[in-house]
Amino acid sequence: xxxxxxxxxxxxxxxxxxxxxACSSGSDSSDAASGDGSSLxxxxxxxxxxxxxxxxYAWVAKEKGFFKEAGFDVDIKPGQGTGGVITxxxxxxxxxxPIDLTGGILQLGGDDPKNKEFVAVAAIQQRTMAAIVTTQDxxxxxxxxxxxxxxxxxxxxxxxxxxPTYAKLAGIDASKVTWVNGQAQELIGTLAAGKVDxxxxxxxxxxxxxxxxxxxxxxxxxxxxxxxxxxxALITSKKLAKEEPEMVKRFTAALLKGLExxxxxxxxxxxxxxxxxxxxxxxxxxxxxxxMAAYVRSSNSGTAIGALDxxxxxxxIAILQGAGALKQNITPDQVVDFNLAPKA
Numbered sequence: 630x631x632x633x634x635x636x637x638x639x640x641x642x643x644x645x646x647x648x649x650x651a652c653s654s655g656s657d658s659s660d661a662a663s664g665d666g667s668s669l670x671x672x673x674x675x676x677x678x679x680x681x682x683x684x685x686y687a688w689v690a691k692e693k694g695f696f697k698e699a700g701f702d703v704d705i706k707p708g709q710g711t712g713g714v715i716t717x718x719x720x721x722x723x724x725x726x727p728i729d730l731t732g733g734i735l736q737l738g739g740d741d742p743k744n745k746e747f748v749a750v751a752a753i754q755q756r757t758m759a760a761i762v763t764t765q766d767x768x769x770x771x772x773x774x775x776x777x778x779x780x781x782x783x784x785x786x787x788x789x790x791x792x793p794t795y796a797k798l799a800g801i802d803a804s805k806v807t808w809v810n811g812q813a814q815e816l817i818g819t820l821a822a823g824k825v826d827x828x829x830x831x832x833x834x835x836x837x838x839x840x841x842x843x844x845x846x847x848x849x850x851x852x853x854x855x856x857x858x859x860x861x862a863l864i865t866s867k868k869l870a871k872e873e874p875e876m877v878k879r880f881t882a883a884l885l886k887g888l889e890x891x892x893x894x895x896x897x898x899x900x901x902x903x904x905x906x907x908x909x910x911x912x913x914x915x916x917x918x919x920x921m922a923a924y925v926r927s928s929n930s931g932t933a934i935g936a937l938d939x940x941x942x943x944x945x946i947a948i949l950q951g952a953g954a955l956k957q958n959i960t961p962d963q964v965v966d967f968n969l970a971p972k973a
Contacts, residue, residue, distance in 0.1 A: 675708035675726030682914025685902035690887025699883035712785025730859040732787030738955030751935035754860025754924040763827035772799035778826035781811040788829030836916035935971035
């Protein structure tokens, strides 16, 4: 009887170990089960512009397990500005990514019928961070000083595409400013080498400019003359938003959780970015996040991270219409899916 008991116990132990082993091996797979027992959904996410500190919150969401908890296995790839992100998402090569919302409005209100099948589902920044960035040695202290100068940016960047509107409102003769093409990751180096007088950048790029150029940066923020414009907003395709709204909400919540964590822990976020992107400067990344915090939360939008307000979107549209930047009339509902976006 004792032998039979020992045999039964050994069999039970073996079965238990086999079960533990099976569970452990499954959790290490990229298709591991999520908390509700379903396999992780593979998602491709684009950053807004290269791999700078301002975009590190996506890496944080992945590293801290926020995406996995929401049921996602996320592949993060560097974006090439608003136009590039829109094209890639509408074309089906990526699922989500942040664009400058003003750039999105310009796309939707333009004559080109291509690349309009996208919709915003959350705000990343409540105020636009678009800016012209230069260095003190270039003699540019005001918008008017840009006349006669050469600026570099990617052709699809919102800074470049919004420049005519900025120039009109800031009293600049845009025909006297020369633009040349540059790649996202090379712009700061181009400025540091003295090849151009300024570059299109976000205001949070100042620490990285200083670190690379070894000179004090000078910023001309677009928000100084266009105060109601949102900054970056998370977008997805209209198709995905319509067919899988709950999936979109789960992804958005996980990404915004990463954003909130990054703003609260900028140094850790900078290190996480460095761990995943070898060329990243963790100190500059942390400094970018510290500057970005004031743009993510804004007194005129409530305290909820990610909130989008129909009235403010309407004001943004009106500003662009008044500057003659929109060829077609559009409404806030064409820009944002307010059923999916966080409320203020």
